Amino acid sequence: MPNAYESMDTATLDETIATLEAEADALKARDLHLDMARGKPSPEQADLSRPMLDVLTSTSDLTDEGVDVANYGCPDGIPSARRLMADVLDVDPADLVVSGSSSLSLMYGVVSHAMTHGVCGGTPWGRQDHVRFLCPSPGYDRHFAITERFGLENVPVPMLADGPDMDEVCRLVEGDPSVKGIWCVPKYSNPTGVTYSDEVVRRFATMRPAAPDFRVFWDNAYVVHDLTQPGDRLLNVFDALAEEGVTDRVYEFASTSKVTFAGSGIACVTASPTDMADLRRSFSFERVCPDKICQLMHARYLIDAAGVHKHMAAQAEVLRPRFQLVEEKLTEGLADLGCASWSHPHGGYFVSLDGPEGSAKAIVSLAADLGVRMTGAGATWPGGDDPRDTNIRIAPSYPSLDELSQALDVLVVCVRLVSARLARSAR
Ligand SMILES: Cc1ncc(COP(=O)(O)O)c(C=O)c1O
Missing domain, CATH: 3.90.1150.10 (Aspartate Aminotransferase, domain 1)
Incomplete structure (x- = not known):
């Protein structure tokens, strides 16, 4: 018209x-x-989070369930912070690492690991002839910038009212072993605000990727960012995977950048036990230990998902x-x-x-x-x-x-x- x-x-x-x-x-x-x-x-x-700054003082107990927060160690993050983020994402804290303040840094690190050392011992993406990455568009420019930076071919796929066009996604993922990943912001997607429907989430579980080292980068940046109640409900992707008996498919990321202080929050990644073992090993080369004082402050202030x-x-x-x-x-x-x-x-x-x-x-x-x-x-x-x-x-x-x-x-x-x-x- x-x-x-x-x-x-x-x-x-x-x-x-x-x-x-x-x-x-x-x-x-x-x-x-x-x-x-x-x-x-x-x-x-940001002012709403100022009281968190008063949670720790010079006389605070700086131990967290036996972990000395004031010293090296505990590379996976302190127990209370891991439980907090696991509660928010509704996953098992055993499969979750809290590290650094930026989920984007974690995503960069995971792509970098896949490029240089491969996913779970597979051929490094950087040594494969051609690697393609799916980019639901419109989407988040900094996601696309990461895969572009590593020389991967970013392939736009249409973003529809209930998530990415899954017919197109499955056609590419199932038909082309050079397709290694997809960027997803499953709740209140950047920029369209779309929350993926249950059907879309389930198709990530039922798809049969041609590449064994295909992974979904599930950036749940806006998991708790509802403007009204009740907020949109997103099906837990790991539940969908479990229903299909599928593992080693999804890396999920989140952070408190837009919960407490941008750049001074806590960030996490969670995946299957096998994928997490692979990532923990990779992280161990670049990090002796995370910022546990910041983690303690967040865990004591926010406490659990209800607190968030x-x-x-x-x-x-x-x-x-x-x-x-x-x-x-x-x-x-x-x-x-x-x-x-x-x-x-x-x-x-x-x-x-x-x-x-x-x-x-x-x-x-x-x-x-x-x-x-x-x-x-x-x-x-x-x-x-x-x-x-x-x-x-x-x-x-x-x-x-x-x-x-x-x-x-x-x-x-x-x-x-x-x-x-x-x-x-x-x-
Ligand atoms: C979808 C999405 N992921 C990640 C980020 C950045 O998160 P972080 O501050 O944890 O790196 C943003 C920031 O705008 C975002 O929109």
Whole structure:
């Protein structure tokens, strides 16, 4: 169906473009410097975790179930922190390692291990002729950057309303032994906000990969990041695997970067006992021991999954009005025009907006010119190449409500003006 600009007669369209250009000029004159580029927690969110800093003092007991937290040792992470993260992910703490503050670093480390030493003793990916990695798109640019960095071929697969297009995923995974992995953000996916359906999760268990060293990189970054209650429910992928009698298929990652302090949280990886033995050995060469003081602080403050959910309910109070504002502004500014569609996530950190074909780069560039920094257009696709040039990631968490309101006004004008110009240039 044509959008409102495509349906206008040329004289009206020219007038509309002139009006929108005047609006853009007025916005530019305001000399704005606003940032909607990255999904960072706002200062108010970070403040919610300040009490955690008081949990440890110079007189605190620095032992955790017999582990001396103040010294070397315990490479898998302290017992209470492993139990905490295992409770959050609903997995066995015996199969989970808590290490470092960044799940992305763990993912990088796991890919690096597969490249140089192979998965569970298999031929290192780096010594195989050609390795392909599936990238549900739009997706998370930093995932795609890791596999690109190691010289793997990133293969985009469509992201649908209930998860990746599993017919396409299974066709590739089952038919091509050079396909070694897939990036997944199964809950409140970055950027679409999609939570994978049970059927999608089960197909990761029922698929029959052509490559024995194929692994699913299950980045559950937004596992506890519900905006409203009840949040989306994600089937536990390890339960789905167990039902099919499948093991050694999934590496699951998570962190508290967007629970407590970004960059100063705790991160974890969990997988089958065999895969974890392989990863523990790999980690043992690069880490003598993790940051156990940080782990102790998190475990004593958050305690268990219920404690994390309580903490996240307070974060949701801060985030929800921002997501509501995005919905309101986009609906008010764009809904009647038919030139854009956007996601309505129940959690996570992003809203994904699609403009007309060939519009995203121009919209992001115009927004930058008017003082609003957005995630680069195309960033949500491997190689930065969005084939239809439609997708824009909106990250509403960091700006204040007032700043966000101004940034969204700019974005709406940019979407309108670029859409109108595209309609005009098609004449
Ligand atoms: C899907 C996803 N995974 C991982 C990360 C980064 O996590 P960490 O801070 O634990 O490295 C982000 C941050 O935006 C993310 O969106």
